[in-house]
Amino acid sequence: MEDYLTPDPLWCITQTSLAPEETKHYEGLLTQGSGYLHLRGSYEEGLAAAPQDETYMRMPANVTVEVPRHPRSKAGTYLPGVTGQHPLLREEVVNLPNPLAMTVRCQGRTLDMDSGDIFEFSRTLDLRDGVLHRRFCWRLPLGELRCDFTRFVSQARPGLIVQRMDFCASSPMTVTLDATVDETVTTNGYCHFRTTEPCAQGQAFGVTVTTDNGDTVTLMSRCQGAPASVSANRGTLELCCGAGVPVRIDRLTLVSCSRDPQPRDAQALAAELETLCAAPDALYAPHAAVWQQLWEKSGVIIRGDDQAQFALNVSLYHLLRAANRNDSRVAVCAKGFAGEAYFGHFFWDTELYLLPFFLYTNPAIARSLTRFRIGTLDGARENAAAYGYPGAKYAWESSVTGAEQCPNWQYCDHEVHITADVVFGLWHDWKATGDRAFLEEMLPVLTETTRYWLARVQHHPDGTVHLNGVMGPDEYICMCNDSAYTNTMVRYALRVTREAGALLGKSLLTANEQEQAAYVEEHLVIPRREDGMIWQCEAFDRYEDPDFTSLWPDRTKRFGAVVSQERNYRTKALKQADVLMLPYLFPDTMDARQLQQTYDYYYPLTTHDSSLSYIIHAIVKARMGDAEEAYSLFEKALAIDLDGGAAEGIHIANCGGIWQGVVMGFCGMDWCYCRDDLHFTPHLPAHWQEVSFRIVWHGAAHRIRVTHDGVSVEEDDQ
């Protein structure tokens, strides 16, 4: 493990401040993971001021304007798919026992980044290999102790955590390391463990927990480098550090759960740890090799803009970390498994924000995401039935079974566009891969969601068809009729269902259903102003002007946090892009003049309270040809996680959006469902010299180079 990469500021997130208000942000931002397992970037020894065992009742609320708990620090250990039942928040991904935990004591002091005399502190997460380095010096009564901690979650063995602690003392001292797998943790203040069994197996120690959803997880640790005194879930090491003599401790942890194809128990993990501990140095290279492959497939190089390059690297790192390459029983949760804010639920982010990045760079990962929707069709069927409809209604906040988990009715009841978004995502996969077997595989979803729409729409005597009582992407209009986005998506879903039937020469719908579906596809109303501009919904003009000047003087706060929900719901204020999603996703929706008119109408009404907002506006503006204005919006998107916003987890949809911003926005790539050939209409910011990246198009990989002079496309032979 002496082969760590040489730090490169474009590829390293570096923390040099110990400011208490930044700790939690860095915990989110420095999250490490392997798709299978994710760890927030907390200090191994925790903070005395931030107990992790607090229990409290987190209420269902508007997450956008909620004030989160745990102001100082929140450790997080997540296995996507391992969930528990919260009494108020419904199913949530469980924060598992913390496998990094240890206390470090020396000369009667306990190491604490808050209260200790710490200097020369820095932390660096290398995005190229996902290794987190912490270096600092601890001033003690009788000398100084230099500490150099590194850790990574292995991409080669996704349940393996590798930690290394290097110490060097200025004068002889004894350091006591007390390592454990801390099971006194809660998820959103709730303890999900039905059973907790601490154990010791030879030199290994750890714990097995069973969640209230019946998942069992075992975490076993073993330390190497000095004699350890091991008891149930505890290993204690006394390190005699001579002056200037380096002392090295390695700690390996293995995690297994009952959802694994081959779950292993504490004994099996202990045996495997014994083998691995024989050669800990051998663990880094295969891990780094996987990361290298991921970057080769998905990396984007922007010449001329270090800021954008760095932010893009951070985004792609988290996308590649968060996605599970081998397991379509889970997707990527809204916080990228880097926090508990959205309970580990799966949203429309999956199809609209995440999927394009994977589809065009690593279709195998994309397939995990689309298969997740096919695999949860039964849950969607149950959702439809619960609302009194036939067919399938995809959950606004999906559990691992597809069952609706959103604790706020206005979203889960009314934000029905998710059901069309899912079909849109499946179709996107088919158009990107041309995989006919997959087209067949998705047919039940197309069929069942069509049945839902046929029951959900309303036919008017004048022959028009309406979709009433819905919420569009803009969540600041609570309930409306004929959301333009929703109805466009539904029409698209019905169209591709029809096309899929034609392509496969079969349909699971009856002739009568097919006829009805064709009618709805044609007659579902897209509301328009007299001059043809698309209204966000029926009677949108009847909403009140938001009067931002008086209501929202302090723009450092979110609009939703300074206005009452009641007033918000009756104004035209938008949380995020809504109608403007349409010209991006379906460029045929409007011509340039209409687009300009639409942008000019909605943009001033938009609060961007949602992290999904800026990037869409940036893309639309770029595709309108205004690269400079687009860039200033793009910068807002780049700042969302980097500028202190990662405390509760990563805004993973925005990460996917940032890739789209570069490739679909500035480089102007056309969607594979809109045209068959790979095509770009770039509008690069003036200071960008070149953007290069890899695109998979209909199964073939291409290397793209975009400059101000043009676009080059080369086959990629990988």
Place this chain on the structure above:
Amino acid sequence: MEDYLTPDPLWCITQTSLAPEETKHYEGLLTQGSGYLHLRGSYEEGLAAAPQDETYMRMPANVTVEVPRHPRSKAGTYLPGVTGQHPLLREEVVNLPNPLAMTVRCQGRTLDMDSGDIFEFSRTLDLRDGVLHRRFCWRLPLGELRCDFTRFVSQARPGLIVQRMDFCASSPMTVTLDATVDETVTTNGYCHFRTTEPCAQGQAFGVTVTTDNGDTVTLMSRCQGAPASVSANRGTLELCCGAGVPVRIDRLTLVSCSRDPQPRDAQALAAELETLCAAPDALYAPHAAVWQQLWEKSGVIIRGDDQAQFALNVSLYHLLRAANRNDSRVAVCAKGFAGEAYFGHFFWDTELYLLPFFLYTNPAIARSLTRFRIGTLDGARENAAAYGYPGAKYAWESSVTGAEQCPNWQYCDHEVHITADVVFGLWHDWKATGDRAFLEEMLPVLTETTRYWLARVQHHPDGTVHLNGVMGPDEYICMCNDSAYTNTMVRYALRVTREAGALLGKSLLTANEQEQAAYVEEHLVIPRREDGMIWQCEAFDRYEDPDFTSLWPDRTKRFGAVVSQERNYRTKALKQADVLMLPYLFPDTMDARQLQQTYDYYYPLTTHDSSLSYIIHAIVKARMGDAEEAYSLFEKALAIDLDGGAAEGIHIANCGGIWQGVVMGFCGMDWCYCRDDLHFTPHLPAHWQEVSFRIVWHGAAHRIRVTHDGVSVEEDDQ
């Protein structure tokens, strides 16, 4: 106490069945109280199958369609104003330690109405004096024990509970009575007691509890009639019953709380009990005298309809029981303090359903209710400020401080008509009493609510004024613009505020505010169909037809329980009378033809899922002259509590509505705010021979007799 009244079926609720599914209903229906203190009609010894100490998390939900907990039995002891803070449901009236509790043991058995061998069982609540009698025979291995239990909550000493237990054994046996004040109780599954101090003082025993809102309550009991062995919160009596020899035990309990003008501690209560126990027989007469006065003022006699007479008696009993005559710091909660379903909160029921009965029969009690609103103006100011408005916004569900307690945002955010309803109620009081000092007293409420409306409405460029994003009385339209009911009430509130200013020759509003208010009063839109019919709200015709035939085949269930809220919210289905409130409250709103048209339009859309619905339709129909149809709707209202519906408490608003049904509906009395003279336009059902009652009009009492031949009005000299 041998002077109990001779039972009269028109004046007695009698239970003869021990069917388990009826127990809870009778507990609600047989609730006793003194305004100050209320006790559900539970068996003193409880039911083994119904533990009262269960803790669970009741969730904020739609109370109308919720499935309540405690299927078998729920004891309830309430002091209006003594509240606790529930973590989810906000402030709620606290279920206090049960002062009736005792176990009765004999021959190794414990008395239990479920499992015991009980025969000749009956319970009777006499509505004339509020005394509850239970008689039954308990078959034991070696004989039978006849039991005759009575109890009442004293109207003469409102914190006093008087219990009497008469036993008579068929053969010699020893009966052990174990009396306690059971503090192991919860409110909606939650324990609100911060401290619990059981104590004994001489022969008295009991408990002092402190709620999580800081209220302290002491309940002390003392038994009389046999030697008692007393310990902390327990008195045990061994009764040696000879064959055929009656044995009598009296138990007195005194309750005091920190909200009392002069709170008394356990010692003071014990001393008072000692005095009272010297002559328990003397306690009944003064109590019965108060009830007699209440009935003389407020009773209504219907000749020719025993069913209606009985149901009316039940309703008036609960109204008279529930209202506090001396304390305007509380009003009457939605369940009449006979259950926990609505958490002891105060709704618009107060002004629209309860107030008229009291205003026209016992204005002093009415004044407690109207003063409650004046006294909670500060809470209403805080509500307005919390939503970002000036002035005062009355709470949809008011706490004792006026602070909003509704846990569901759609109601508290949008059902703003309450704020106008409060002003309407105050004005009603002024018009009924002509009390100029009170007009002055209410001025701050008129002023502050006007300020709220001025900020809450929306001016359109065409000069019209709108009130957007509201919910009217019909809670099945979640959020609409220009609710006809709401806007009519707001216009009325602005009008009477203007009139009050003119009458008093002063206003607390600035000249500019007065000008604005006059403009809004004139221009606030009442939406109408092209032919002039009032729409419930803007674009009401755009809602979907409810299609009751397919959605609601089983009419024994509520519509709201069989349809998803999502679908309900986008249909025209009405929960209750909405537009039809208007021709009742403001007869000038529409002429006979318009009324017929309006009734014919809305009635078929109305589900009557709300208990507030039938009675309004009955009244409107009676005033339309269709007494027979009106009577069939009236019968539905009469059945609401009597037909098994009282399990979670009394539908107290409907009780007030039933009085209005007789007096305002069938007897056709005009409102005192509509005309100065007492005037009736009766439409009696054919089988009613005569209705007689007492009406206070502008401070003078009148005896009214209504027959098919006409109306006689005589001065009442009481």
